[in-house]
Amino acid sequence: MVDVPQLVEQARQGRPRAVARLISLVEGAAPELREVMATLAPLTGNAYVVGLTGSPGVGKSTTTSALVTAYRKTGKRVGVLAVDPSSPFSGGALLGDRVRMSEHASDPGVYIRSMATRGHLGGLAWAAPQAIRVLDAAGCDVVLVETVGVGQSEVEIASQADTSVVLLAPGMGDGIQAAKAGILEIGDVYVVNKADRDGADATARELNHMLGLGEARAPGDWRPPIVKTVAARSEGVDEVVEALEKHRAWMEEHGVLAQRRRARAAREVETIAVTALRERIGDLRGDRRLDALAERIVGGETDPYRAADELVDGLTNGG
Amino acid sequence: MVDVPQLVEQARQGRPRAVARLISLVEGAAPELREVMATLAPLTGNAYVVGLTGSPGVGKSTTTSALVTAYRKTGKRVGVLAVDPSSPFSGGALLGDRVRMSEHASDPGVYIRSMATRGHLGGLAWAAPQAIRVLDAAGCDVVLVETVGVGQSEVEIASQADTSVVLLAPGMGDGIQAAKAGILEIGDVYVVNKADRDGADATARELNHMLGLGEARAPGDWRPPIVKTVAARSEGVDEVVEALEKHRAWMEEHGVLAQRRRARAAREVETIAVTALRERIGDLRGDRRLDALAERIVGGETDPYRAADELVDGLTNGG
Numbered sequence: 338m339v340d341v342p343q344l345v346e347q348a349r350q351g352r353p354r355a356v357a358r359l360i361s362l363v364e365g366a367a368p369e370l371r372e373v374m375a376t377l378a379p380l381t382g383n384a385y386v387v388g389l390t391g392s393p394g395v396g397k398s399t400t401t402s403a404l405v406t407a408y409r410k411t412g413k414r415v416g417v418l419a420v421d422p423s424s425p426f427s428g429g430a431l432l433g434d435r436v437r438m439s440e441h442a443s444d445p446g447v448y449i450r451s452m453a454t455r456g457h458l459g460g461l462a463w464a465a466p467q468a469i470r471v472l473d474a475a476g477c478d479v480v481l482v483e484t485v486g487v488g489q490s491e492v493e494i495a496s497q498a499d500t501s502v503v504l505l506a507p508g509m510g511d512g513i514q515a516a517k518a519g520i521l522e523i524g525d526v527y528v529v530n531k532a533d534r535d536g537a538d539a540t541a542r543e544l545n546h547m548l549g550l551g552e553a554r555a556p557g558d559w560r561p562p563i564v565k566t567v568a569a570r571s572e573g574v575d576e577v578v579e580a581l582e583k584h585r586a587w588m589e590e591h592g593v594l595a596q597r598r599r600a601r602a603a604r605e606v607e608t609i610a611v612t613a614l615r616e617r618i619g620d621l622r623g624d625r626r627l628d629a630l631a632e633r634i635v636g637g638e639t640d641p642y643r644a645a646d647e648l649v650d651g652l653t654n655g656g
Numbered sequence: 657m658v659d660v661p662q663l664v665e666q667a668r669q670g671r672p673r674a675v676a677r678l679i680s681l682v683e684g685a686a687p688e689l690r691e692v693m694a695t696l697a698p699l700t701g702n703a704y705v706v707g708l709t710g711s712p713g714v715g716k717s718t719t720t721s722a723l724v725t726a727y728r729k730t731g732k733r734v735g736v737l738a739v740d741p742s743s744p745f746s747g748g749a750l751l752g753d754r755v756r757m758s759e760h761a762s763d764p765g766v767y768i769r770s771m772a773t774r775g776h777l778g779g780l781a782w783a784a785p786q787a788i789r790v791l792d793a794a795g796c797d798v799v800l801v802e803t804v805g806v807g808q809s810e811v812e813i814a815s816q817a818d819t820s821v822v823l824l825a826p827g828m829g830d831g832i833q834a835a836k837a838g839i840l841e842i843g844d845v846y847v848v849n850k851a852d853r854d855g856a857d858a859t860a861r862e863l864n865h866m867l868g869l870g871e872a873r874a875p876g877d878w879r880p881p882i883v884k885t886v887a888a889r890s891e892g893v894d895e896v897v898e899a900l901e902k903h904r905a906w907m908e909e910h911g912v913l914a915q916r917r918r919a920r921a922a923r924e925v926e927t928i929a930v931t932a933l934r935e936r937i938g939d940l941r942g943d944r945r946l947d948a949l950a951e952r953i954v955g956g957e958t959d960p961y962r963a964a965d966e967l968v969d970g971l972t973n974g975g
Contacts, residue, residue, distance in 0.1 A: 370961070371959075371961050371962075374959040374960065374961050374962075375959050375961070375962065377959065378953070378956050378957070378958060378959040379956040379957075380956070381956055382954060382955070382956050466960070467960075470959075595954065598954045599947065599950040599951055599954050600950070602949070602950035602951075602953035602954050602960065602963075603946050603947065603949070603950040605953070605960040606946065606949055606950065606953070606960050606963045606964050606967055607937050607946070607964075607967075609960050609961060609963075609964035610937055610964040610967045610968050611933070611934055611937055613964060613965075613968055614930070614933045614934075614937075614968060615930055615933075618926055618929055618930055618933075627922050627925065627926070628918065628922065630921070630922070630925055631918040631919070631921035631922040631925065632918055632921075634697070634921035634924070634925070635701060635914065635917045635918050635921050636701070637697050637698040637699070637700055637701050638697070638698075639697060640690075640693040640694050640696065640697040640789075641693065641785070641786075641921065641924040641925050641928050642689070642690050642693050642694070642928060643690075643693075643694065644921075644925045644928075645925050645928035645929040645932055646932075648925055648926075648929045649929050649932055649933060
């Protein structure tokens with residue numbers, strides 16, 4: 338039996354193994370999942386959640402790593418959730434990247450967790466928010482969620498952050514790729530990384546045009562900044578942090594932060610509820626009620642819609 | 657307003673436009689959907705539903721067309737549901753095929769309907785069974801459901817027929833393809849089409865081996881036959897019909913037909929119920945209850961799991 342309150346206490350004291358254990362419990366849908374979530378609830382809400390997404394090769398992990406360094410300089414505790422099987426955080430990339438990450442691995446103020454695409458019901462949309470909650474409750478001031486912006490669920494996760502950062506790089510036909518993947522719409526801050534390469538200005542201009550940033554906006558509207566970086570040399574990274582802080586301040590001023598967090602919580606509840614309902618129906622296979630309904634359909638006494646109504650009513654009156 | 661009873665009456669009198677209209681109503685989830693399904697219910701249960709699946713290029717449509725001809729010779733009314741965007745029934749294939757199909761198009765004893773992959777909730781798994789019900793109620797003795805055996809839902813539809821026919825062709829590495837797609841397990845009858853080509857015997861032998869047909873079976877067990885055909889010249893097609901009739905007789909003798917139909921009905925009910933529950937939750941977006949729950953989560957007063965419980969309880973007590 339896992340002693341959940343003790344584990345949570347250890348996590349809050351900054352013990353990385355306790356944090357890791359808690360994340361494993363919530364992402365694996367362990368029997369303790371509900372107890373963990375209930376224990377964490379009053380401890381959450383402090384972390385600023387930043388989503389980073391972009392096509393493979395734009396330098397997401399390098400940027401994430403540079404951001405970790407920047408935030409650590411100001412004394413903040415940082416959590417990293419890498420939802421990307423090719424991320425060096427998941428051990429799947431170039432040696433140079435891994436070396437860069439390994440600085441953080443020994444820093445007690447940094448938690449790094451990778452999360453591969455999961456096969457079970459609800460998938461990433463279900464598991465990622467739980468892991469964020471653990472990092473939040475464990476005392477992270479900032480949680481960086483790195484997702485590869487190619488799948489629907491990855492884009493969804495990034496868009497559910499407090500602030501979404503969309504990364505591009507010059508010369509990858511990247512604007513079009515990003516537009517196709519639907520990540521252009523979700524950015525609060527845009528980063529053109531590898532800005533020392535040819536075409537960085539063109540990419541920034543193209544982006545500026547595609548986003549309609551030249552157009553007039555209502556006063557008080559957020560105008561997503563485009564920041565040029567060379568993350569591998571930490572150039573421009575302080576400007577990214579500055580842009581993030583500005584966006585955060587803007588959200589707080591306009592009530593957007595609370596609104597986004599409510600929307601995120603609502604999505605979480607929905608996902609969990611749908612999963613639960615689906616499981617309840619799944620449990621009915623071989624159940625006499627479903628068998629009896631099927632029998633009546635085959636006999637022409639009822640139709641699948643009326644049968645489904647009966648089934649749903651049965652479920653909702655105590656299962 | 658659609659006069660559903662009149663439409664059903666016309667469909668039963670053999671008016672193809674009435675059949676087409678009914679299928680459009682059920683696959684489009686029209687407001688009349690429930691009335692249509694309720695009206696059809698007592699009229700269903702007569703059609704023998706045969707699923708045909710196999711990789712692109714094995715000759716599914718040609719075989720389907722030849723089967724239509726064979727069944728028409730015995731005076732049976734035949735429905736064809738082509739769940740395959742590349743099927744000539746959907747107008748997407750070679751001219752030669754289309755000419756072959758067009759013979760049937762003018763035959764009042766044949767209904768042909770194509771159904772592309774649908775984007776909405778529940779997808780094909782939801783729409784195909786409804787269309788089969790319409791064809792059944794309209795008086796079809798046989799409904800042939802042609803699916804391209806590459807997607808999970810297509811395989812599922814084929815496996816939900818009374819009898820599943822799996823088609824292969826020589827020299828396509830087809831056995832392995834079929835095994836990968838999971839269609840090898842679902843066949844009640846196997847057809848090696850294009851049997852005038854080199855390698856037909858090898859394909860049949862390979863299949864025989866993969867299916868373990870040489871092994872001993874319990875008496876009374878169904879041993880899937882392997883029929884060689886050249887569907888383009890109608891060779892072997894009568895043998896396919898014979899195999900189908902044998903399988904049907906075997907199913908009736910052993911209570912398997914009723915059992916399969918009950919299982920099919922149960923799956924239908926499940927799919928509809930899950931869709932309905934999902935929609936109910938979807939309706940709650942912007943609802944005060946969900947908003948209030950989200951607010952409490954953000955405030956740390958509750959966690960997403962307890963909130964989901966409340967939501968599900970709320971749904972099941974009258975929505």
